[in-house]
Amino acid sequence: MKKKSKIIFLLCFMILFTVLNKPSxxxxxxxxxxxxxxxxxxxxxxxxxxxxxxxxxxxxxxxxxxxxxxxxxxxxxxxxxxxxxxxxxxxxxxxxxxxxxxxxxxxxxxxxxxxxxxxxxxxxxxxxxxxxxxxxxxxxxxxxxxxxxxxxxxxxxxxxxxxxxxxxxxxxxxxxGLKATEVELPLAVRDGGSFIGDFIVAGKYYYYEGEKGIIYQSPIDNPSIRKNVYELPLWTYGNSYVYASLETVDDKAILSYHQGGASMGTDYKIILNEDGTNETFSEGYSNRRDFGNYIINVCQFVPPSQNNLSIKKVGEAEYKPIGDNNYIYGWTWSRTENSEGGGPSKDLYLIGDDIYVLAYYKPRSENGTTGIHKVNINTGETTRLCEESAVKFIICDDTIYFMDIEGYLYKLPLDGNMAEKLTDFTVSDFTVLNHVVYYVSADNKGHELFKLGQSSSLNPGGIVKSLNIQDGYVASSFEKSSNSKFKVMILNSEGKEVFKSSIAVKKVIINDNQVFYDCE
Known part of the structure; x- marks a missing residue:
C-alpha cells in the first residue's frame, strides 16, 4: 500500500513538473x-x-x-x-x-x-x-x-x-482599388433625426446642408474650412426650411428644392459655382439639361401637356418650341380603355443634331405606349425608334439599352431598327457601363445585383439600395438589413471590383477616382 502511494505521488509530481515547465x-x-x-x-x-x-x-x-x-x-x-x-x-x-x-x-x-x-x-x-x-x-x-x-x-x-x-x-x-474617405461633415439634423442634410462632392469641394438651412462649401483636403454659398428659404407651409437635395451633374454642383404646395408650388435648381456664387438654372416642373452649345428643356407640369419640348442656344434669351405638337415628351405615359397615367422621365440626350427622349403620341385613340424617340433640332421631325414600349433607356456609344413597361431588357442601334431582346425574365432596374449590363432582379427574386450573362448574384443576399454610374464606375449600395457580405460594391469599366466594404452607407459618391461615403 505504501509502495502504491509512493508511485501515485511520483506520477503527480512528474505531471505538475511537466505543466510548470512547458514552454508558454x-x-x-x-x-x-x-x-x-x-x-x-x-x-x-x-x-x-x-x-x-x-x-x-x-x-x-x-x-x-x-x-x-x-x-x-x-x-x-x-x-x-x-x-x-x-x-x-x-x-x-x-x-x-x-x-x-x-x-x-x-x-x-x-x-x-x-x-x-x-x-x-x-x-x-x-x-x-x-x-x-x-x-x-x-x-x-x-x-x-x-x-x-x-x-x-x-x-x-x-x-x-x-x-x-x-x-x-x-x-x-x-x-x-479606389481610395475611400468616410465623410464626417456637420450635416443638418431635422424632424427628430428622421431628416439628415445632403452632401455631394464636385471638383475639389464638398457641398452640404448644415444647420439653419445654410449650404456650405468646404475643401476636400480641409473640411474644417467652410463657406456659406446658399441659404435655403423657409417653407411657405411650415416653420422649417425647404427640403433640399444635392447632385453633381457634368462636374457641376446642383442644389434642388421645392417651394410651395404639391400642384401650385415650384421646383428650383441652383448651380453652385466654385467661386462661391450661385445662379438659378431652372424654375418650375421641368427636366433641363445643358449640353454645351444647347440647353434642352422638357416641361413636366402635371398633368402633362403637348408641345412641352424646347431648346435654346447658349447666349440666346428665349427657348424655342421644337418637335411635334401631337407628342408628350419626357414622360412614361400609357393609356388603357378606362384610364391613362404615368410619370416624368429624366432620360435625355443630345447626340449630333438629334434629341433622344421618351415620348407618347397623345391623339392616339387606341391604347398606346411610351417609346424612345429622336427629335431633329433643325427640322423638329420626331421619329419613334422601335415599336417596343420603354420606361428607361441608356445610350452607350452607338447603342441604346432600354427596359420596357413589363421589365424586360432590350438593345437597338442608335438610328433605330429592330430591337433585340436581352432577357427572358423581368428586372426592376438596370445600368450600363462599357456595353456591360448590370441589373437588379425583380422584387420577388430578391432585388439583387447581377451582371447580364452571369447566373450568380454579384453580392449574394444583398438588397440593392442604389445603382448608378459615377465617374466611369458602377456604384452600388445595399440595404443595411441585407443578409450579404458587402454593403458597398464598386466596379470599373472592365467589370473588375475596385472597392468593396461591409459598411452600411446612406450615400456613396465617386469623384476623381476616389470614394466618399457617409455611414448609416
Whole structure:
C-alpha cells in the first residue's frame, strides 16, 4: 500500500513538473496605446476608436492587426499551424475589400498586449521574436505586426511615410482599388433625426446642408474650412426650411428644392459655382439639361401637356418650341380603355443634331405606349425608334439599352431598327457601363445585383439600395438589413471590383477616382 502511494505521488509530481515547465506561447504583458495621430491604409483613414482590432502603439511604433481582411487589404498572406507557427508572406495580390470591424463600444486609450513565443517566419525567414526590439504582439486574439521600415518597406514593399500633419500613411503599390474617405461633415439634423442634410462632392469641394438651412462649401483636403454659398428659404407651409437635395451633374454642383404646395408650388435648381456664387438654372416642373452649345428643356407640369419640348442656344434669351405638337415628351405615359397615367422621365440626350427622349403620341385613340424617340433640332421631325414600349433607356456609344413597361431588357442601334431582346425574365432596374449590363432582379427574386450573362448574384443576399454610374464606375449600395457580405460594391469599366466594404452607407459618391461615403 505504501509502495502504491509512493508511485501515485511520483506520477503527480512528474505531471505538475511537466505543466510548470512547458514552454508558454505567450510571455509577460506589455502596455500599448491607441495612436494619437491619423493612420491611413491604402487611402482609407482608419477609425480606431470604434474598431474591434484597432491599430496600436508599442515603444512609439505602430502595430498592424493581421486579421484576414486587413492582411489581404495590404497584400499579405498569413498561415497558421499548431506545429510550425505563423507564416507571413508578401502576396502578389491585394484585396479591394475594406472591413472596418466596427464595434458599438468606444475603445479605451490604454491596453495590455502579450508577446507571443510561437515560431514566426516572414517571407520564409525565421524571426526570433524574443530578440526583436519591436516584437510581434498578440492583442484580442489577433497577431499584430510592427510597422517598422524593416517590415513595411524591406519585407512587404509598402510605401511608408509619417508626418505630424498627415500621420502615418501606408500604401501597397499593387493596390488597384479606389481610395475611400468616410465623410464626417456637420450635416443638418431635422424632424427628430428622421431628416439628415445632403452632401455631394464636385471638383475639389464638398457641398452640404448644415444647420439653419445654410449650404456650405468646404475643401476636400480641409473640411474644417467652410463657406456659406446658399441659404435655403423657409417653407411657405411650415416653420422649417425647404427640403433640399444635392447632385453633381457634368462636374457641376446642383442644389434642388421645392417651394410651395404639391400642384401650385415650384421646383428650383441652383448651380453652385466654385467661386462661391450661385445662379438659378431652372424654375418650375421641368427636366433641363445643358449640353454645351444647347440647353434642352422638357416641361413636366402635371398633368402633362403637348408641345412641352424646347431648346435654346447658349447666349440666346428665349427657348424655342421644337418637335411635334401631337407628342408628350419626357414622360412614361400609357393609356388603357378606362384610364391613362404615368410619370416624368429624366432620360435625355443630345447626340449630333438629334434629341433622344421618351415620348407618347397623345391623339392616339387606341391604347398606346411610351417609346424612345429622336427629335431633329433643325427640322423638329420626331421619329419613334422601335415599336417596343420603354420606361428607361441608356445610350452607350452607338447603342441604346432600354427596359420596357413589363421589365424586360432590350438593345437597338442608335438610328433605330429592330430591337433585340436581352432577357427572358423581368428586372426592376438596370445600368450600363462599357456595353456591360448590370441589373437588379425583380422584387420577388430578391432585388439583387447581377451582371447580364452571369447566373450568380454579384453580392449574394444583398438588397440593392442604389445603382448608378459615377465617374466611369458602377456604384452600388445595399440595404443595411441585407443578409450579404458587402454593403458597398464598386466596379470599373472592365467589370473588375475596385472597392468593396461591409459598411452600411446612406450615400456613396465617386469623384476623381476616389470614394466618399457617409455611414448609416
Amino acid at each position: 506561447v505567450y510571455a509577460a504583458e506589455v502596455p500599448v496605446t491607441l495612436p494619437a495621430f491619423d493612420v491611413v491604409l491604402n487611402g482609407i483613414k482608419i477609425k480606431n476608436e470604434y474598431r474591434q482590432y484597432p491599430l496600436i502603439v508599442y515603444k512609439d511604433i505602430t502595430y498592424f492587426p493581421m486579421t484576414y481582411f486587413d492582411s489581404w487589404f495590404l497584400g499579405i498572406e498569413t498561415k497558421w499551424n499548431d506545429v510550425t507557427g505563423l507564416e507571413v508572406t508578401k502576396s502578389s495580390e491585394t484585396s479591394v475589400t475594406y472591413e472596418p470591424y466596427t464595434i458599438a463600444r468606444k475603445n479605451l486609450n490604454k491596453y495590455a498586449a502579450s508577446i507571443p513565443a510561437f515560431s514566426i517566419k516572414v517571407n520564409g525567414n525565421a524571426i526570433k521574436n524574443s530578440n526583436e526590439e519591436y516584437p510581434l504582439l498578440k492583442f484580442r486574439d489577433v497577431t499584430y505586426f510592427p510597422m517598422t521600415w524593416k517590415f513595411a518597406v524591406d519585407e512587404f514593399g509598402w510605401k511608408y511615410s509619417f508626418s505630424n500633419k498627415d500621420g502615418l500613411i501606408i500604401t501597397n503599390p499593387k493596390y488597384s
